[in-house]
Amino acid sequence: MADITVGVPEVRVAEFRTCQFTGLKVDVAAQALIKANAVAAVVFLALGGLMGLLVALTRWPAVHLLPAEWFYLVLTGHGANVLLFWIIFFEVAVLYFASAVLLNSRLAAPKLAWAAFGLMVVGALMANYAVLRGDSTVMFTSYPPMQATPWFYLSLILFAVGALVAVGIFFATLVVAKEEGTYQGSIPLVTFGALTAAIIAVFTLASGAIILIPTLLWSAGLVSTIDPLLYKVVWWGMGHSSQQINVSAHVSLWYLIAALLVGAKPLSEKVSRTAFLMYILFLQLASAHHLLAEPGLDASWKIVNTSYMMYLAVLGSMVHGLTVPGAIEAAQRRNGYTKGAFEWLRKAPWGHPAFAGMFLSLVMFGFIGGISGVVLGTEQLNVLMHNTIYVPGHFHGTVVAGTTLAFMAATYLVLPLVFQREIMFPKLAQLQPYLFGVGAGGISLFMMGAGTLGVPRRHWDITFSDATIGFQHSAGAFLMMGLNGISAILAAAGGILFIVVVVGTAFFGERIKPGHKLTFPLHSGGAAAASHYGSEATAKLPGTIILVTIFFVSFVLYYFINWKYLSELWLFR
Amino acid sequence: MAVTPPERRIWWNEPIEKVELIWIVIAFFWGLFMFGFMIAWHFIGQQNLSTETYRVDPSNYERKVEAFAKEYQVRDLEGVPVVRPPAGKDVYLLGRLWQWWPVLELQKGQSYRIHLSSIDWQHGFSLQPTNINIQVHPGYEHILTLTPTESGEFGIICNEFCGIGHHTMTGKIFVRAGTAEAPSSTRVAEGTEEGGR
Numbered sequence: 160m161a162d163i164t165v166g167v168p169e170v171r172v173a174e175f176r177t178c179q180f181t182g183l184k185v186d187v188a189a190q191a192l193i194k195a196n197a198v199a200a201v202v203f204l205a206l207g208g209l210m211g212l213l214v215a216l217t218r219w220p221a222v223h224l225l226p227a228e229w230f231y232l233v234l235t236g237h238g239a240n241v242l243l244f245w246i247i248f249f250e251v252a253v254l255y256f257a258s259a260v261l262l263n264s265r266l267a268a269p270k271l272a273w274a275a276f277g278l279m280v281v282g283a284l285m286a287n288y289a290v291l292r293g294d295s296t297v298m299f300t301s302y303p304p305m306q307a308t309p310w311f312y313l314s315l316i317l318f319a320v321g322a323l324v325a326v327g328i329f330f331a332t333l334v335v336a337k338e339e340g341t342y343q344g345s346i347p348l349v350t351f352g353a354l355t356a357a358i359i360a361v362f363t364l365a366s367g368a369i370i371l372i373p374t375l376l377w378s379a380g381l382v383s384t385i386d387p388l389l390y391k392v393v394w395w396g397m398g399h400s401s402q403q404i405n406v407s408a409h410v411s412l413w414y415l416i417a418a419l420l421v422g423a424k425p426l427s428e429k430v431s432r433t434a435f436l437m438y439i440l441f442l443q444l445a446s447a448h449h450l451l452a453e454p455g456l457d458a459s460w461k462i463v464n465t466s467y468m469m470y471l472a473v474l475g476s477m478v479h480g481l482t483v484p485g486a487i488e489a490a491q492r493r494n495g496y497t498k499g500a501f502e503w504l505r506k507a508p509w510g511h512p513a514f515a516g517m518f519l520s521l522v523m524f525g526f527i528g529g530i531s532g533v534v535l536g537t538e539q540l541n542v543l544m545h546n547t548i549y550v551p552g553h554f555h556g557t558v559v560a561g562t563t564l565a566f567m568a569a570t571y572l573v574l575p576l577v578f579q580r581e582i583m584f585p586k587l588a589q590l591q592p593y594l595f596g597v598g599a600g601g602i603s604l605f606m607m608g609a610g611t612l613g614v615p616r617r618h619w620d621i622t623f624s625d626a627t628i629g630f631q632h633s634a635g636a637f638l639m640m641g642l643n644g645i646s647a648i649l650a651a652a653g654g655i656l657f658i659v660v661v662v663g664t665a666f667f668g669e670r671i672k673p674g675h676k677l678t679f680p681l682h683s684g685g686a687a688a689a690s691h692y693g694s695e696a697t698a699k700l701p702g703t704i705i706l707v708t709i710f711f712v713s714f715v716l717y718y719f720i721n722w723k724y725l726s727e728l729w730l731f732r
Numbered sequence: 733m734a735v736t737p738p739e740r741r742i743w744w745n746e747p748i749e750k751v752e753l754i755w756i757v758i759a760f761f762w763g764l765f766m767f768g769f770m771i772a773w774h775f776i777g778q779q780n781l782s783t784e785t786y787r788v789d790p791s792n793y794e795r796k797v798e799a800f801a802k803e804y805q806v807r808d809l810e811g812v813p814v815v816r817p818p819a820g821k822d823v824y825l826l827g828r829l830w831q832w833w834p835v836l837e838l839q840k841g842q843s844y845r846i847h848l849s850s851i852d853w854q855h856g857f858s859l860q861p862t863n864i865n866i867q868v869h870p871g872y873e874h875i876l877t878l879t880p881t882e883s884g885e886f887g888i889i890c891n892e893f894c895g896i897g898h899h900t901m902t903g904k905i906f907v908r909a910g911t912a913e914a915p916s917s918t919r920v921a922e923g924t925e926e927g928g929r
């Protein structure tokens with residue numbers, strides 16, 4: 160199994176093993192880095208997830224767990240740990256996998272990659288230190304003139320620099336693979352998707368540095384003021400586009416999982432790749448998404464930024480929304496499930512946690528995260544939900560039900576293929592994506608419901624008990640917040656199962672030896688589908704057509720319902 | 733086995749599947765429609781956020797609001813002045829740690845030029861249960877022409893995190909039915925004033 164190969168001598172003698180399941184050559188140095196980044200990701204997911212549960216239990220009016228000081232502190236930590244540290248560590252692992260492993264190449268600079276990892280760990284720990292000290296409770300967005308300690312801004316900058324170096328290593332690995340001829344023709348679709356994620360990451364991290372460096376100087380007393388509006392415009396250049404890194408990354412994983420588990424190939428490479436390109440070309444403009452209720456910004460600027468260009472990016476997502484299930488349907492029909500419109504879906508490997516997680520992620524990202532994102536990002540409609548809890552409802556649909564669930568799903572493949580351990584507690588692993596998925600979907604929907612009823616985000620007490628002039632939310636709002644709390648408990652239970660399975664497997668799972676049969680097997684044609692590219696010839700996809708039709712009708716209806724709500728508001732101009 | 737030559741090296745010359753093509757066209761036109769609808773709403777809709785904004789020094793703004801409140805104050809609510817400005821006039825509202833100041837009394841169906849600013853952190857103007865949500869910045873005076881279309885008591889809550897007392901940051905707008913010129917509404921107003929005087 161350990162077939163030792165020699166890389167280019169004057170650069171580095173890379174040690175390879177050959178994966179017995181996929182036939183891919185795995186650089187042992189890359190494998191170690193993938194493991195390290197994935198482990199760090201899971202640690203911060205556990206920490207951030209726990210904080211998220213505390214937040215939800217506080218926002219459940221009947222429970223109202225934490226005192227105000229702790230609530231805002233924990234909420235700040237929750238955002239940083241899950242939205243930045245969990246997701247970006249995992250993305251670095253995905254980038255190393257998509258470059259070195261999928262291209263059978265050595266990783267470009269493992270020593271530097273370890274340095275990047277070190278910087279990211281230091282940044283993440285320091286941020287937690289700054290937040291837990293209690294003097295950096297500025298929320299994830301850290302809007303001035305509210306100020307954190309310099310430690311806080313410095314920690315984020317260090318983390319971003321580390322991540323930027325990791326992205327650089329990904330690019331360098333692509334160059335190395337090309338030069339050393341480890342693959343022929345174009346890079347596989349999954350690597351292509353990862354490449355778009357990496358390109359977006361460069362803009363994004365640069366934008367973050369541009370705004371956080373002056374903010375650090377301001378917090379250290381070296382710069383006298385930071386204009387709050389200017390801060391927001393630049394901050395969201397990082398903030399929104401950083402979420403597109405996640406989209407590119409998790410869509411790549413959808414294709415990867417579909418390839419490995421049912422042998423799916425894209426319907427046509429051209430369409431899927433162009434859809435990824437649209438993310439690069441248009442998503443940067445979506446930063447205006449967050450500035451629609453801001454004073455002084457021109458309406459045409461808002462419309463161009465959030466709409467025309469953004470809808471081309473939405474178009475990209477809508478295309479993946481057809482091509483991913485379409486590729487699965489085509490592959491399943493080739494696998495022999497041809498009866499009726501939906502036999503392919505019923506007979507899909509629902510008992511495989513990677514498939515279940517991937518498909519739930521696909522559906523919820525589209526229906527919950529995608530549709531609400533477009534509505535929220537519509538110039539005038541935004542006034543209905545700006546800064547209400549609808550906003551976290553939307554992004555829990557994209558980032559938790561979408562990205563996090565997809566990353567969890569991918570982990571069930573990373574454990575046997577990269578950690579070379581057999582999944583422990585397979586029954587729990589099977590249950591996990593459903594539990595977490597239902598919880599995450601519930602969180603998103605109930606927060607959106609509460610936001611529609613006016614519940615503010617980031618708010619400790621929606622009963623306004625200490626306010627001199629009181630206000631009473633509707634009973635429906637309280638019900639929604641209670642259901643949100645219950646959903647959060649479900650999601651947390653799913654999160655705990657995930658941690659138990661992952662930690663158990665990583666440290667105590669049975670080592671995979673040659674000839675091992677996986678508990679959760681890959682598709683026999685999966686290896687070829689993952690590493691080749693090429694288009695699926697089958698184009699009879701009645702099931703997928705029905706699914707996208709349902710999606711489109713929901714989208715149009717929800718869009719117009721919100722215009723109707725808007726038309727009933729007080730008049731303003 | 734994994735590194736075999738691709739089936740079709742020139743992927744960009746492949747034909748697009750018909751079902752994909754149809755979906756792309758539908759999605760593209762839907763995007764175009766949504767784009768057009770936002771522009772159209774500026775002509776057909778009555779809810780478009782104004783962009784009229786001026787830079788303002790927070791202490792100057794505070795003085796303007798105080799002068800305004802003094803001029804049109806009609807009574808008190810929990811120590812906060814209740815202010816009834818004439819219809820069509822400039823109305824000032826101030827966000828600060830942790831209140832919306834002053835309380836406003838407006839007339840249904842009348843338009844007011846509402847000035848919004850903060851004197852410290854960023855705050856969120858959230859009118860409830862109507863659910864109109866606008867960001868409020870220190871140093872920027874945002875002016876919108878607002879016409880209440882329903883009468884009753886409305887809460888303003890802050891929905892931008894502004895520190896530990898964020899959840900106590902509330903305010904109020906009373907909207908009275910009837911037109912400003914009609915004498916009947918003045919009588920209603922006198923009735924409500926008595927409690928405060």
Ligand SMILES: [Cu+2]
Pocket residue numbers: 827828854855856890891892893894898901
């Ligand atoms: Cu506030």
